[in-house]
Structures are given as C-alpha cells and as structure tokens.
Amino acid sequence: MAMIEVTHLTRIFDVSKPWLNRVLERLPKALLTAVSDVSFKVEERTVYALVGESGSGKSTIGKMAVGLLSPSEGSVTINGIDLTRETDAAKMDKARSDIQMIFQDPYASLNPRWKVRDIINEPVTARGGSGVGLAEKLLEQVGLSALDADKFPHEFSGGQRQRICIARALASEPKLIVCDEPTSALDVSVQAQVLNLMTNLQEDLGLTYLFISHDLTVVQHISDKIGVLYLGRLVEEGTPDQLFDDPKHPYTQMLLAAAPKMDGFGREIDPPQGEIPDPINPPTGCAFHPRCPLATRQCSAERPVMRELRGARVACHEAT
C-alpha cells in the first residue's frame, strides 16, 4: 500500500477584495486555484520530490498532505486513512502522529523562548507522553550534543537549527516527513551535511519523505521519484534518470535548460520566454501553452490528461 496517496487534489483560495469593495467597485469574486487536480502516490520508504517554481502550488500540496490546509476537492490518504473524511477519532489520531513536517526557515520555525529540550519533546508531551531523555537521544542522532538540550535556538547556526527541526520531527516516531524546502536557506556545504543526515535517517528509520524543493540538483540527488508542477498542475512524473536524461514535457525541458550548470562555462543560452501566468486567470487548456514551443490549437482548448510515456507520466498533448 502506498504511504501517501493524493487523488484529484484541488485547492482554491478566495482572494477577493472585501465584500463592500466588491459591491461598490462592481468587482467579481477572485478565486486563485493554487492546486488543480493533482494525483500521485508515494510508496513507503521512498523519497518523492515535488519541484516547481514559485506559485506552482508545491507548498500548498505539502500543507494539505499534513492536514494544515483542507483540500477544496479530492483527497489525501495516509496509510489508507482519508485525512479529510475519516470520522473515527482514534484512526485520525494515529494517522496524524505518523506525519511530521520540516520547514524552510530554521530561524522562524523554532520558538526563541523555548529551550531546545522543550522544542524537541513537544510533539510527544503534547500527546501526553513522557519526554524524559528523548531530546538528548535525538540530538545525538542528528549530530548535535546531548548538552545542547539546555540551550536556546539563538545559540545555534542555521544548519544546526535545521538539525534541531529534524530532531523535533523525529520525536513522535513518524513514518512520513513532509520537508518543505529544508535546505534552501542553507549554504552549500551545510546543505550537503543536512542532506546526508536526512539520507542516513531515512535508511536507518525507514522513513518516507515528501520533499518539496525548487532546486533541481538537490531533487535529483535525493529523490526516488519526482513530480514537476506548473501553475498548480502536475505536468510530469518520473524517476530522476527518466526526468533528467529524457525530459518529456516542454516545461521540464525548459527548466532543465535554464538551470545553471557547473560545467557550462560561458554558456550562452536562449533564456526561456515569459513568466508563470497569473493563477487567478490561468490560460485555457494546457496552462503552459502560451510559453510552449510545441503548442497547437488543441493545447489552448483542451487540458491534457496524465498519460504513460516510456515508463514515466506526462500531461502533454504533443510530447512523444
């Protein structure tokens, strides 16, 4: 059984002006579709990465996966338990304790007034458990010292803080960790340390990661499967090899071509044209068609469905 299964997930935000302004200025309601009909599965003990540029809906999916946001349509199923429709409180409780999250900014996600021990123990003590010795054990597991438990977050560097966030995420012995850009705020050498730690923990503890990132190189390194998002839609999904050696969707091809390369000395590229469209008024049909070199009339009329292509999945009319 899949660890996490997302089916036809859609999230619409109401970004209208206040009621009175709408009446006086005769404005229609403005609805922003952050995530639109996204379906994917994450197998147990694997790393599934969601990549996309800002506004592609990757963080919104992550928040729905942990239950911080509720979907407008569709469902998120964790270990067979539907997070939005399950009514049995005991089952819900079990599903929730299996999920943890790591956020991007290790400076904003630790309470500056709490000692590290209390921060790490909270997921357990909040459920009435006993946290004696837990923080010390976890700190050593993430490469810090047990003595650090009595310190406050400001005494640590960015990389060390991210280690504390990881320790906190591990406290309730989760099966699934949703990592939202966990290394984006870190320097390369620190990023390498944190990524290696995450790989070690995943192997030792049998964890499943839903890894959200905009950094293609990080995603290529860490994931077993990658989903590429564009304007809230999943456009392509495949293993790192499938995706990087044989990108099928024109958007994926554009992203890979635009990404800076370490061996691209003096490379002159034709930079991609245009920018991500406004999600309040997305293009008709395929959302990528205004920027797509392959676009035909069909692309502007009809939204492509996900289909199998050489072992990977792609949502494009023209991809061959």
Place this chain on the structure above:
Amino acid sequence: MSDPVLSIRDLTVEIPTRGGLLRPVDQVSYDIAKGEILGVVGESGAGKSMAGNAVIGLLNRPAKITGGEIWLNGTRIDKLQGENMRRLRGKDIGMVFQDPLTSLNPLLTIGDQLTETMLQHLSITQTEARKRAIAALEEVGIPAASERLDSYPHEFSGGMRQRVVIALALCAEPSLIIADEPTTALDVSVQAQIIALLKRLCRDRGTAVMLITHDMGVIAETADRVAVMYAGRLAELGPVREVITAPEHPYTDGLMGSTPLASKGLKRLRQIPGSMPRLTAMPTGCAFHPRCPKAQDICRHDPRPRRDGGRAACHFPITHSAEETA
C-alpha cells in the same frame, strides 16, 4: 592587459566590538578589468558582500576600512567622504541587490526613479532623461516601456522588477556594476533571463562586473574569473574554468564537491567537516586549517597569503594533472 577598472589592494574591514576587534574582510586583493565579470563566491559570513559594500562606501558603522586601498579608474576612492562618495555611487558604480522590491522606492514611479538618477549624474534635460529612460527600459526587455514608465514598482513581477533595477544601475553609464546576489530571490527560468541580460549589457558597454553570489552554477556560466572567499580572506582566485574543474585550495575543492551536481550518482554528498569559524573565534594561521584534510603544523600558525601569479592561499595546494584541467 589595460589598467583595471577596479583595483582592491589588501583591503581590511574591521568592526570594534565589546568582545574585541572583528575582521570580516582580511587583506583581500583583486582587480576587475574593463568588460570583465569577476565572480565572488563564498558562504554566508565569508565577507563577500562586506567587501562589495566597502567599495561603494556602504559599510554600516562601526564597521570601517582600516587597511588597504581601493582604486577606481586610477582614482583612490576608499578615503572619499559624504558628497564625493555620493557622486561616485550611481555615476561610476552601479548596484544591483538581491531583493528588487526593497531597492526600489515604492512611492515613486519607475520613470521618476530612472529620470532622477540620470538628472543627478548626467547633464541632460528632463525631456531627454525621459526619452533615455524609455530606451533603458526597452533595452532590459520590458514590454510597452513608454506606458510602464508611469507604473509603480508593485505593479511589476519579481523578474521585471529586477530588470528595472538593472536599468537603473546602468542608466548613468557606470564603469563598474556590483551585483550582490542579483538572482537569488528569483525562479530558475527568470534567473536565466536576468543573467543573460546582465551578461549582454555589460559586454556591449564594456562594464566591469563584480558578481557576488553563492551559486556555483551561475558563476560557472557567467564569470570570467572567480574569487573564492573563506572567513574574510581570499582563498583562491583564478580563471573560472580552472578554479571549478581543478581547484587548488582544499576549501574550494570541498565547496565544489559538496554541490549535488559534483556528487552525481553518489548516495552521499561529499561534505566538509565542521562549519565556518565565527569572527569572534578565528583560528590562528590559515582560517581553514581546523577543517582541512591536508593541514600540517605550519598551517596552524602561518596564514600563507596568496602570491601574485599564484592561485590559492595555501601551503599545500592540490596539484592536478594536465588532463584534469583540460
């Protein structure tokens, strides 16, 4: 080679604190020639932005230049004060910062900001300035430039805003641009657009560029030479291809190795043990020696400076065979 546009010699910046004297920039020297792009890389706290700010006289007190010289087009500028420095900024040195929203005035239209800069530094009329502002916006690729001139910064997207900032930096025709993490806040596809733009404009005008960034990929594709900084000091300086493919300083080697691109196919990334020392607890000798795999006794007390002609500031630089560098 002709005279460099910018020449920094043994630049030292110090911050007096209660805990002692901190030295975020320590005897850094480099030149940038006309039309050249010098990449300055390093991790946070390496002093790369601090050195850039010292050049344009934007150090916040109590940080100040305590040693060395900065020369711009043959004039010494590190001792300039107040009005003289202000005239230099914008006229001779253009700046592009990381966050385009905070480097534009939200209360003025971009047309006002462009014309203001030009009227300040060039002797032209208001009408002429407006005409040039439209041309500048067209040049950086803003569609319908004459209409967008009266738009406010918030009406632009992030990538478009950064284009406006570049237009602003170039409008007084400076001889040097300091670009401090110009694409860090942008998406990959927009980043490619901005880098291509910066490259094209500076090549066409022969503007020298100091490109400060932590992104090795951007440096590899954009810079002609690269300066690697570590703990306020220059660890290595050389042509970009050589520094990246055959690093001589063990820190450069570790830094390149820890990028996911370099460890392709490995289950674990290569990592440098430990972390960068704090300014308050700088090791003696070579600042990198506690983390260095090649460190020996001499490294602990003698910080070997970079010699002219050499690349790395290291007693035991890594040697590479000819085919590795090719």
